[in-house]
Amino acid sequence: MDAFFASVEVRRHPELAGTPVIVGGHGNRGVVTSATYEARRYGVHSAMPVSRALRLCPTATVLPGDLALYEEVSRSVMALFRSITPVVQPLSLDEAFLDVSGSGRRLGDALAIAEHIRSRVHDEQGITCSVGVAGSMFVAKLASTHSKPDGLLVVRPPEVMAFLHPLPVGALWGVGPKTEDVLLRLGLRTVGDLAHVPAQTLQRAVGAAAGRHLHELSWGRDPRRVVPDEPDRSTGAEETFSTDVDDPQVVHRELLRLSERTAGRLRSAGHLARTVSIKVRFADFHTITRSRTLAAPTDVGQELYDTARALYDALGLDRARIRLVGVRAERLVDEGSAAQQLELGVREHGRRDAELAADRAARRFGAGAVRPGTLIRPAAGGGGRP
Structure with missing residues (x-):
């Protein structure tokens, strides 16, 4: 999808069509999660501080975002994809690989299928997408990127080298800033330059595995x-505080809020978590993580919070200044395959029933309709809504 979060917001606010729109957090610590192409022309991009984005594009409209809405649109788009082929591999809310080799008899060749996808996404969801078509996942991904926004590019097998070799080396999967710097120092600026270097030379420069990987990709x-x-x-959630905090109670309340949000996502997806992890980022941007495997998998927010709080307290930070905290549920299993739910005691059943009731209230009255009492009042210095 093209500028997915921002495009969904423009769909909801049609008066903003054709104007620069930024989706991201407010305040000094907010970062850009999505921006329309009108904003991108000013140099705005994701992960940029909103404050800097507004300096680059002062006329932009900044919206806080609505993850529940984006997830709903994503589910509809993925359902559309699965109506075309059962072989769909989502990469994120707004991106997926489709193997359409078995769909030709019903829908036509790959070009016809790509046009069909773009038309249906626009007609049914009111947003645009860009599609790359190729014989391999890597080239299809590059073709999709190359055709943005609202485009379509087919790279047939005989055309792969002509498409691939003029691209900068940074276009190759696995080439981050450090690897790119090494390659540029060797005079390798394009994929074609890299392709004509012996694999052994690449392996000496960037390591055996990476060298082999890049050599193969350079030839498609x-x-x-x-x-x-x-x-x-x-799955998980994290929050950057509007100002650095050193009060453990503030951090505890934020961990509870994030645990509740993460548990809601688990229940929505029908998953249980075997492991809980936390992320703590300090004022100097140093970041640490800690994790603990549970005795039994869960989707109960209170259980996630109890573990997250224990992990945090065990750090013994002693009033350290905290910039960000996060809670993550890991090693997910399908709810239907876990026998743990049959073994829950009365307390756990009661807590889960209460959280399921809160889910139903949220669907009817909006997010946050039912919350733990300690979250009724905002946390001083907190980065999110109470």
């Missing part, structure tokens, strides 16, 4: 296949 060789519906490995 990608043996991977689309893996349909790969299970989610984790």
Whole structure:
């Protein structure tokens, strides 16, 4: 999808069509999560501080975002994809690989299918998407990126080298800033430059595994296949405080809020978590994580919070200044396959029933309709809503 979060917001606020729109957090600590192409023309991009984005594009409208809405649109888009082929591998809320090799008899060749996808996404969801078509996942991904926004590019097998080799080396999967710097120092500026360097030379420069990987990609060789519906490995939430905090009670309240949010996502997806982890980022941006495996998998917010709080308290931070905290549920299993739910005691059953009731209230009255009492009042210095 093109500028997915921002596009969904423009769909909801049609008066903003054609104007620069930024989705992201407010305040000095907010970061850009999405921006329309009108904003991107000013240099705005994701992960940029909102304050800097507004300096670059002072006329932009900043919206806080609505993850529940984006997830709903994503589910509809993925359902559309699965109506075309069962072999769909989502990468994120707004991106997926589709293997359409078995859909030709019903829908036509790959070009016709790509046009069909773009038309249906626009007609049914009111947003645009860009589609890359190729014989390998790697080249299809690059073609999709190359055709943005609202475009379509087909790279047929005989055309792969002509498409691939003029691209900068940074376009290759696995080339981050450090690897790119190494390659540029060797005079390798394009994928074509890299392709004509012996594999052994690349291996000496960037390591054996990375060298082999980049050499194969530079010749368009990608043996991977689309893996349909790969299970989610984790889900979670994090929050950057509007100002650095050193009060453990404030951190505890934020951990509770994040645990409740994470548990809601688990229940919505029908998952249970075997492991809980926390992330703590300090004022100097140093970041640490800690995790603990549970005795039994859960989707109960209170259980996630009890573990997250214990992990945090065990750090013994002694009034350290905290910039960000996060809670993550990991090693997910399908709710229906876990016998743990049959073994819950009365207390756990009661807590889960209460959280399920809160889910129903949220669906009817909006997020936050039912909350733990300690979250009724905002946390001083907290980064999110109470």
